[in-house]
Amino acid sequence: MxxxxxxxxxxxxxxxxxxxxxxxxxxxxxxxxxxxxxxxxxxxxxxxxxxxxxxxxxxxxxxxxxxIGVNTGLKKYNVGKAEKDYRVIVDKSVDNVRPFTACAIVKGLKLDDEKIREIIQVQEKLHVTFGRNRKKLAIGIYPLGEITLPIIFMAKKPREIKFRPLESERVMDGLQILSQHPAGRDYGHLLEGTDKFPVFVDAKGEILSMPPIINSHKTGRVNEKTKDVFIECSGFDYDILSKCLNIVVTSLADMGAEIYSMIIEQNGKKIESPNLNPFSAKLDIKYVNKMLGLNLTEKEIGVLLGEMGLGYKERKVYIPAYRTDILHQIDIVEDIAIAYGYENFEEEIPNVSTIGEEDGFEIFKNRVADILVGMGLIETISYNLSNEFVNDKKMKVESDCVKLANSLTVDYSCLRSWVLPSLMKILSENTSKEYPQNLFEMGTVFNKDEKQETGIKEEDGLCVVLCSSTSDFTKIRQVLDSVMKALDIDYEVKEASHPSFIEGRVGVLRVTSKTEDQDIQMEEDLAILGELNPEVIQNFNLEMPTAVFELNLSKLYGLMRK
Amino acid sequence: MDIERIIAKLSPLERRVLPYLTSKSLNEIIEKSGMKDVEVMRALQWLSNKGVVKIIESEKELIVLGNNGVNYKKNGLPEKRFLNALTDKFVVVQNVLKKAGLAKEEMNICVGSLRKKAAIEIKKDNGLLVTINPNGKKLLEKESLEELFLKKQFPINVKNLKPEELFAMKSLLSRKEIIRKDKFKIRNIELTPSGVKLSKIKIKDEDFIDRLTPKMIKSGEWKGKKFREYDVEINVPSIYRGKRHFVNQAIKSAKRIWLDMGFKEMKGNIVQSSFWNFDALFTAQDHPVRDMHDTFFIEDPKNAKLPARELVEQIKNIHENGGNTGSTGWRYKWVEENSRTNVLRTHTTSLSGRMLASLNKEDIPCKYFALGKCFRNETLDWSHLFEFNQTEGIVIDPNANFRHLLGYLKEFFKKMGYEKARFRPAYFPYTELSLEIDVFHPVHKKWVEFGGAGIFRPEVVKPLLGVDVPVLAWGPGFDRIILEFFKINDIRELYKNDLEQLRKIKEWTR
Structure with a gap:
């Protein structure tokens, strides 16, 4: 912001x-x-x-x-009538490139360095925010004395556009500006894929600017001698352009200048611009009071709206032409609340009976954690983000982990597919600390699965590592046994093979359950356990035997609920 | 303490060291007793606690050999070797170095020092040429002070050096890594009067029971013997208990607040489609938060499946023209493809949106909360993490209003430990009215920003819930509370998993 x-x-x-x-x-x-x-x-x-x-x-x-109650209510701005040449002709050629423009003339500016800074600031900030970095709109301001009215807004082949852009020593064509001028390099992507570029051209054929990139050095530079200006705002939605123009011209008017209208000629129609008439919206007093929990009278609401610069008459709110944020009646309600003062609302807790409830799986996870803490294990928390090197290569496995498209750090470029590598990383960062290091972590693991809405299956894994000179299969199996017995689940440990573990010292935990119709026996492997391969241990710069298990908590919980 | 009590309290190590206390130096005691130095040190420390000995520490300055010194002691000083390699003829300096077995870096010191002693002649002719002169030959015949010094037995006590040796030492110290001064701690033992008495008494091990064993209890052999008395007042080594991670302790207590206030827990995935994370929450597709540098996108699978066609169409209309909500919408062309992209959720509000979409009219009024990790694409530094904890609550109640929102917030933050809260107008794309919560920090005595709240916009509620019911929502991050409670300044320490820290950190007690 x-x-x-x-x-x-x-x-x-x-x-x-x-x-x-x-x-x-x-x-x-x-x-x-x-x-x-x-x-x-x-x-x-x-x-x-x-x-x-x-x-x-x-x-x-x-x-x-x-x-603060000084100048309340709608502020009126006078707009002088367009003189004969105050016209902007919008050529058909811009239809597919940059179809709209809203324009105005402002006269009688008294500029100095400070005022120029203010104008540039508002223009730039509007470009960034409301204009979404010029994607939605761009504003141009030109000294009226340097140009000849009327103006034509048209699109031309880039090679045929030739002028000296601001902050450049020489004349360039449209393509040169995009590739060589700093503004062209910053905003050139906004013209990508168009064979013609939009330009404002004056009655003498002089190019004023190539929006949304850059103004001409000759005709597009405002200085302290400038009194009168031509202002345009070009883009893709006339209403948005019109609002943006209104923000600029009302600011200039508040500096003491006068606004004049222009006639925009497009598709045989003539539109007068700028349009500073307030727009109106109906207001439902009951709705206001219901949303705010207040009992405001119509008169009070009128006063409050006035303090926000809005007008009110007979259930209708009049909104200044420069306000861009009134999409719905609720936006007016918020203005009323702000005028009323957030600090003046009396807080209230309604007497609504609802029953608090913790998620069942979360309760289950806390129970499992308590069992492990009871065995003297310390819980860790790691990031969900990892990288392929830690998640796969160091563990000697090949997996297809979920990669991020745009991570700013290479160390965190994918989502972890199991918890164990996170714990290995922790062990590798604590080799100077006292052993035994017996740890556990529970966390989300991510694996590709086309059946899921996002294409990614998210489950919770539990990993336990026992790292000390005496860690072995028996010790890790004892921990797993304790957990499973505490949860009262029948299981077997079956021989298995896994590249992260020592051959012959690795097993899986298998649970047999019945399907809903009680006919078929289902076997499911919920955990892998064993002594880690010394190569894996060394890959993490460890010198201690490490025995581990990783258990799929989500599956286990699913089974228990059957 | 009288001698009897002292004897009763002696540990086996102390008893073992006792006969050797006539020696004054620690090294001697270690040597004579055959005990390990840690054992001796520990025993002496205990004895000193009992007032039996005094440990007197002093510092001694000793000269030891450096890396080059070891080499020179064995092979001679480079300048001498250089001089030895010279002949009466002028020779290129490089050849001399080679002959003397010296490195290039040693040339300057050789040439420099020999020139100072007027022992060589030098001329420049296609490089540097050198020859020995009569003075040099004389030098070859006797050993220099420096050479004599190097021949001494190291380490050397500075105190015992003669004047000419001190001179040689100074000259060698100024050169690279030949010798250096090191400070050594010396520990000497002095017996106190009770120590003197004790050393005269012969103590037999079997007079005292050290460790009580099951065997002794069974046999009764302990009867009539004395138990060695422990010094129960000294500290013992730490042991570490198992425990939850301190962040999870904090999460547990935050959850408790929601449950106490009658909220049900919502859960959901971390990876969300942009549809649920942004579009359903009326966040325009060109809103800056959806830029690559704010949000993590997934490379593969890039896109998610969208929900029912009807809902997608409604959201499209809401964005483009406000649909049936009475809003004007954002007035742009909504692109369905953009809503498919998978992202790591940027807020738990994506769960609130899904919850609204899953509710039936009979479920209302109801209250839900979520607590979980959210993500923003940032590089790590002391105040930024790409993963953060957010908690969020929603109240879906046809009669809810702004005053209720403020009431819930006050209560919520009071339970979090902040008695005073104030509310300022703010802006979020999916709430109107919107507000920012400041709480008064009881210790720092100032207002601290604590997160946003508001009432969901009709553009969010109506398409998801089917009716336009006020939905109050607030979502403070609470990593800051955790940092503050544990007095952590660098946010990265939350997930550093330093075992020292995890073992010693206090419990969450809020």
Whole structure:
């Protein structure tokens, strides 16, 4: 989530009321932003992604000002009528590339370095958050004095696009920009698979920009002398573009500039832009009170909505054109709650009777753990993530463990398919500690299984390791016997073969059960036990005989419930 | 203590060492008694506890040979060997080194020191040429102070050195690894007055019973004999009991809180389809959390099966236009393929979503909780783990409201040990109203962020449950509580499994 650094003086001036530092901090937090720090000059705050309208000094101050009761209710913005040439013609060629744009003209800016920084910050933060790193939308701002209206939005073959991009010394074509310009390298993937690139072109044929990549050096650079600007926002959903444009132009208007409309001509239709009319939604007072557990009157709700910068009249809420987060009536309810103050709600625990219940398998696992603790074993917990080297190669087995697609660490690139390797790793990291080291661990193991919803079967394994100079088959079998006897399960240990173990000193635990119709006897192997192959022991840099068993707890529990 | 009591308390080791206490040095006692040095040390320590002996520790500085010193003692100092290899003719220096069996690195010290003593002539002509001069020949005839020093028996006590030997020592110390000064601890024994008395008494082993055996009890031979008395006041070696891992102890107690509050446990898989982890929770497909650098994806099997067609269609509509919920939705094109990808669950909320989808109208009202590992794609460092424990509770109740949520939260955190909690507005894609919980830390005296809570959005509840019922939800992570209780600063220590730590760590008592 984006953190913005706002100019405190500017915010306080726009708020229209000076608060003490403590009040300021408190109000900022309770409005629904995550305050990091207030210094003499700055307010550093994290804006949640639902309120991109608060990313600028102006938008932030506007919200805070109504919240503290200074300028409440809908804020009105005047939009001057479009002059004759205030037109943007959207050519058919952009339909498959970047089909929409929302545009405006803003006049009378008084810019200085600080104001320019503010404008760049809001533009950049909108790109990252609301624009999903320019995937959804991109904003361009151009000095009106450098361009000639009307503007054409069209798509051209990359080789035919030629202009000098910002921060470059020379003229490049569309493909060169993607491969050589830093912005092209960062955002070029957004134009992948299109044979034509979108461009804004002015009436003299001068290219203004190639969205969403870069502006022209000649016509797309705002400086402290700029007074009037042309603003466009291009992308894939007109409503979203329009909202984004509204956020930008209302911020500029709050700086003291004037907004003028433009006519967008597309598919034979003419649309006036920007549209700063509030949109309305019905409000069910009963629903509000039910969700909040309050008894607010219509009048009180009207006042609370006003404190969030919303208008209210006759069961209808009027929402400013720059708010992007009102999807459902519940979003308005939240605004009411914020204005009411989360700190003012009286907490209540309702008298609803429900019965607590622990999961049966979890109870079972705790019992097994208690049995093992009673035998003096120490429980460990390892990560579910492992790597093939530890999970398979060091254990001398070949398995098809579940690999991760994008792990940041090579050491943790797959999901473990059994618990034993995790315990071996623990033993290898504790060779300087006192022996005997008798440990157990219970945890999820992952194996491929097409029958499962995810293609992966998740079961719980239990592994016990006895590591000391006297560890042997008898000792590990004694532990396993104790567990099985404690659980009252009949079983046999059968000779087996396994590459991790010494030949002739490895067995499986076999349980015979009957199927539901009692006809067929089913044999199932639930555990492997034995003395580890010295090669495996050495692979983990150990010098101690190690006897182990690994038991499938999920299967065991399944059997016991039959 | 009187002598009789002391005698009664002597252990076999002490009795064995007793006759040799007339020797003052530890080494001598070890030698004479034939006991192991640890045994002697232990016995002396006990005797000293009993006031029989005094152990006097002192430090001594000794000169010992270094790696090069061992070599030079055997083969001679390099400069002497170099000088020996010279003739009256000028010879290339490399050849001299070869002849003397010296390494290249030794050239500088040889040439340097011999030049200082005016023993050689040097000229430069296609490399360095050297020859011996009469002065040098004289030097060959007698041994230098350094050579004499090396011939001594090491280690050498600095205190016993003569002035010219001290000079040689200084010169050798300045060179690489020939000799070095080491400090040695010396332990000497002094008998106390009661020790003197004790040493004069002859004690027979058979006068005391050391270990009581079954045989003695049976035969009664213990009767009339004295038992050796133990020093019951000294410490004994530690033994370690079996125990649960401290994280599991904490999980158990957190679970207890949920059960006390009437919640049922939910369980589910760690690998989830994006559908259950994200889409069903109204998290837009272009939401940053679904990026590669936040979430672990599975390489193979890459995709999961989706639930019933009807539900998939509903979720698609919800995302695109809000479906039948009265919402506008996210207004983008929802791609079914993206919802198939398998991920490691990023929150236990994926279990809550599944639970909602499995409930019938008769089951409501009900309360569920989950507790388990969740994952985020991060590199390990002291404050970040890719696996973390999350706990989550949901209350599904047609009459639930925001005040109830705050009530449950207050109670929950009180049971966790935090008397004071406050709530701030926050944002999560799947809850509205949303809030962040701060608890007041009783020790640090400040507010600490403790996780999110809220009421599930209608866009989440309606398609899964079939009706739009308020669902209260909260999901604090609790690794932080564990770290704090056990005073662990590096989060990696939670799963380091250091046996020393596991054996000694205190029990979870909250």
């Amino acid at each position: 984006p953190t913005v650094t706002l100019n405190r003086k500017e915010v306080e001036k726009l708020m229209g009321k000076k608060l003490s530092l403590e009040q300021l901090k408190d109000r900022i937090s309770m409005l629904g932003t995550d305050l990091e720090e207030v210094t003499d000059k700055e307010i550093i705050v994290e804006i949640f992604p639902n309120r991109p309208d608060m990313l600028s000094e102006q938008g932030f101050a506007r919200a805070l000002s109504s919240f």
